[in-house]
Each structure stands twice: as structure tokens, then as C-alpha cells.
Amino acid sequence: MKTQVVIIGAGPSGLLLGQLLHNAGISNIVLERQTPEHVLGRIRAGVLESGTVDLLREAGVSERMDAEGLVHEGVEFLVDGQRIPVPLKELTGGKTVMVYGQTEVTQDLMDARRATDAVSMYGVSNVQLFDVKSDSPYVTFEKQGETYRIDCDYIAGCDGFHGVSRKAIPAQVTQEYERVYPFGWLGLLSDTPPVNHELIYAHHExxxxxxxxxxxxxxxxxxxVPLSDNVEAWPDERFWDELKQRLPQELAEKLVTGHSLEKSIAPLRSYVVEPMQYGNLFLVGDAAHIVPPTGAKGLNLAASDVNYLYRILKKVYHEGRTDLLETYSPMALRRVWKGERFSWFMTNLLHDFAGMNAFDRKMQQADREYYLKSRAGLTTIAENYVGLAFESVE
Structure with a gap:
């Protein structure tokens, strides 16, 4: 087989890149080790930055999102029993966020790709990358006992933190940056109406x-919750009771409880690998960076990478601008590190850390008072939350 771009991973970043490239007349093949059903079973983010929304519209996959997604003009913080609204639209000159689940985004992208002649191959195994530093890279994989080879111009590694793409870059070439947080998030999904019309981020003792x-x-x-906790120790009744204890009375009384559709504990980490490019291999999304979910940046940073790589490849194929290829990693990383900083900031602002001394607690309190009680502080939060502007690819 032969194509222009091989995309490894059929999550939202891989499918979005594939759709944008296909619409631009750039051939691509998507490889995924899991089944479509397994990919859709991943419960992930639900807050889309304005730039991500625009990119989905540009890809032609926004019809259901625009009909069913919830536009949010604000977000709310709850600190020391005080509810603090953050008017995103007012503070950012009109920008908002869209609440629309990652599962729905992925479904829309799958449906759009299925409606084209673009190739997606699910259930593949033993994916290997070869000659990525050359002008003739290729990928091999197995499916149903047969071995296949795809020759290509470029490879996009959209296969997540545990995928093969990053591992194809020699360790001596990369620099890894990581912070592991000493707690986890216990998440519960339920078919119950939200307790508040805006999302609430709360700090509680x-x-x-x-x-x-x-x-x-x-x-x-x-x-x-502590990282030592397990989901089995949190039946629904205990979860709802604990949630009510951490909410003010007026919200606890409004809370509608119900059977959990999904429940899990996620560890939190910040992670970045540099560079995000090695020869004609480009890392996208979780293959290159992980953020704690506090800032709602995971899917959005992946979409940011897609934005840059798509626009660069479009100029390569339409205008012969191969000089732009080497700009991908530095350009993507500039926005990645800003997203990492915001997620790190939000995590430190709103969580209690084991072993915090008196000085650290005072500094944390000072941050909360400044950022949540001054217009300048609220504007900083709002600008980062709705998403910083993309750089131009020129």
C-alpha cells in the first residue's frame, strides 16, 4: 500500500487530522489497534475551546455539535463557601466554550470518514515504523494473521501515551518533563440533570x-481522592454523600442523584516530550504531552497540534513549502507549554497536597484571593480557559 500520510491512532486527534487532510486532497490511512466500539467506549473530556470548535467546523463535522452542544459563556469557582462566577464571554471579547463530549466528537469524525473513500483499519497489531529520518518512511503492521506495509511521505503519531510512535524516536534524542500528582480524580457519569447551569470548580477542605x-x-x-483508593470502595451512595458534603447547602439540596453509568479513578500527571518531531514522524496529542484534567486542555491541546500539522502539510503539498516542516515542533510546543502551565496552575490552585507546609498554604490562599477576586486575575483564567489563539502558519 502507498499513501501520503499514515496516521497511527483513531482517537479524535487522528480522525480529525485525517478528515482535514482528506478534505484538502491529501491521501491518508488511519491505523488503530482497537475496535471502533472500544475507541468510543473511552470516557473523556467534554469542554471544547473556541479554536477546537472552529477546527471541527472547518473539518465539516460540526452539524451535530452545533445542534446538540451547549455553549457556555461562563464558568464558576467555589472557594471558602463563596461562589465566584467567571464571565468568559465578557472577559475575552466574546469567546465561549462548548460542552460536547469527546465520545460524541469521535463518533462524528468516524461517521464523516465512513462517508468518504478514506481508509481506516481497525484491529491492527505489531505496528512498526521504519526509516522515519529518510524521505521514504514506511509502516508495517499485522491484521488477521497477515503482514502489511504502507509506504508514505509522513507519519503522524496520534496513538497516545502508550503508543508506538514516541518509542520510535531514539531516547538520546528526546527530553522528557514530568510531574506526577499525589492524588487522583474519582469520576462518575450519570443520566441526571446538572446541578448548575455552568461548570463548577471547587476547593474544599x-x-x-x-x-x-x-x-x-x-x-x-x-x-x-487518594491514589490508594479503588473504585470498589466507592459505591454510588457513598459518592453522592461525599459530593454533597463538599458542596454548599443550596447546591447539595438541588443535586439529583442516580445510578452511575461509568465510574473510575484517574491519576493526574503533567508530561511533555521534546521535540515533537523526528525526521518525517510527527507526534500529536497524548503521544507527546499529558495534562491533568483540571484545565480542560487534553483534547484541546491535541486539536492544537492537529491544527498546526494540518496547515503545514497542506502548504507542503499545495505550495511545496517543505521548509515549514521543521517549524511544527517548536510551534506546537509553545502552545503545549502554555496549556501545561494553565493545567498545573489550576491543579495547584484548587487541590490540597499532602505535606503542604504553612507557607505553601498561605501562598495558595494568596493565589486564590488574587486570581478569583480581581478582574485581572479572572481575565487571565478566562483567556486560558477559552483557549489562546493559534499562531499563523506562514
Whole structure:
């Protein structure tokens, strides 16, 4: 087989890149080790930055998102029992976020690709990358007992933190940066109406809380828990009781509880690998960086990478601008590190850390008072939350 771009991974970043390239007349093949059903079974983010929304519209996959997604003009913080609204639209000159689940984004992208002649191959194994530093890279894989080879011009590694793409770059070439946080998020998804019309990020002496949503009838709640906890120790009744204890009375009384559709504990980490490019291999999304979910940046940073790589490859094929290829990693990383900083900042602002001394607690309190009680501080949060502007690819 032969194509222009091989995309490894059929999550939202791989499918979005594939759709944009296909629309631009650039051939590509998507490889995925899991089944489509397994990919759609991953419960992930639900807050889309304005730039991500625009990119999905540009890809022609926004019809259902625009019809069913919930536009949010604000977000709310809850600190020391005080509810603090952050008017995103007002503070950012009109920008908003869209609440629309990653599962729905992935489904829309799958449906759009299925409607084209673009090739997606699921259930592949033993994917290997060869000659990525040359002008003739290729990928081999196995499917149903047969071995296949795809010759290509470029490879996009959209296969996540545990994928093969990053591992294809020699260790001596890369620099890894990581912070592991000493707690996890216990998440519960339920078919219950959200407790508040805006998302709530809360700091409480018992631990952090996020009241999120997927629709007007489906809610997603998170509790900060020790990493030593396990899901079996948290039956639904215990989860709801703990959530009520961390919310003010007026919200606890409004909370509608119900059977959990999904429940899991996610560890939190910050991770970046540099560079994000090696020869004609480009890392995209979780293959290159992980953020704690506090800033709602995971899917959005992946979409940012897609934006840059798509626009560069479009100029390569349409204008012969191969000089732009080497700009991908530095350009993507500039936005990645800003997203990492915001996620790190939000995590430190709203969580209690084991072993915090008196000085650290005072500094954390000072940050909360400044950022949440001054217009300048709220504007900084709002600008980062709705998403910083993309650089131009020229």
C-alpha cells in the first residue's frame, strides 16, 4: 500500500487530522489497534475551546455539535463557601466554550470518514515504523494473521501515551518533563440533570470537586481522592454523600442523584516530550504531552497540534513549502507549554497536597484571593480557559 500520510491512532486527534487532510486532497490511512466500539467506549473530556470548535467546523463535522452542544459563556469557582462566577464571554471579547463530549466528537469524525473513500483499519497489531529520518518512511503492521506495509511521505503519531510512535524516536534524542500528582480524580457519569447551569470548580477542605456535564440530562462529577483508593470502595451512595458534603447547602439540596453509568479513578500527571518531531514522524496529542484534567486542555491541546500539522502539510503539498516542516515542533510546543502551565496552575490552585507546609498554604490562599477576586486575575483564567489563539502558519 502507498499513501501520503499514515496516521497511527483513531482517537479524535487522528480522525480529525485525517478528515482535514482528506478534505484538502491529501491521501491518508488511519491505523488503530482497537475496535471502533472500544475507541468510543473511552470516557473523556467534554469542554471544547473556541479554536477546537472552529477546527471541527472547518473539518465539516460540526452539524451535530452545533445542534446538540451547549455553549457556555461562563464558568464558576467555589472557594471558602463563596461562589465566584467567571464571565468568559465578557472577559475575552466574546469567546465561549462548548460542552460536547469527546465520545460524541469521535463518533462524528468516524461517521464523516465512513462517508468518504478514506481508509481506516481497525484491529491492527505489531505496528512498526521504519526509516522515519529518510524521505521514504514506511509502516508495517499485522491484521488477521497477515503482514502489511504502507509506504508514505509522513507519519503522524496520534496513538497516545502508550503508543508506538514516541518509542520510535531514539531516547538520546528526546527530553522528557514530568510531574506526577499525589492524588487522583474519582469520576462518575450519570443520566441526571446538572446541578448548575455552568461548570463548577471547587476547593474544599475535604478535597477538590468538579461539577461538569455532557448535556442537559447527563452529568459528570469528580472528587479528589487518594491514589490508594479503588473504585470498589466507592459505591454510588457513598459518592453522592461525599459530593454533597463538599458542596454548599443550596447546591447539595438541588443535586439529583442516580445510578452511575461509568465510574473510575484517574491519576493526574503533567508530561511533555521534546521535540515533537523526528525526521518525517510527527507526534500529536497524548503521544507527546499529558495534562491533568483540571484545565480542560487534553483534547484541546491535541486539536492544537492537529491544527498546526494540518496547515503545514497542506502548504507542503499545495505550495511545496517543505521548509515549514521543521517549524511544527517548536510551534506546537509553545502552545503545549502554555496549556501545561494553565493545567498545573489550576491543579495547584484548587487541590490540597499532602505535606503542604504553612507557607505553601498561605501562598495558595494568596493565589486564590488574587486570581478569583480581581478582574485581572479572572481575565487571565478566562483567556486560558477559552483557549489562546493559534499562531499563523506562514
Amino acid at each position: 475535604r478535597g477538590f470537586v468538579l461539577c461538569s456535564q455532557r448535556s442537559l440530562t447527563r452529568s459528570r462529577y469528580y472528587l479528589q
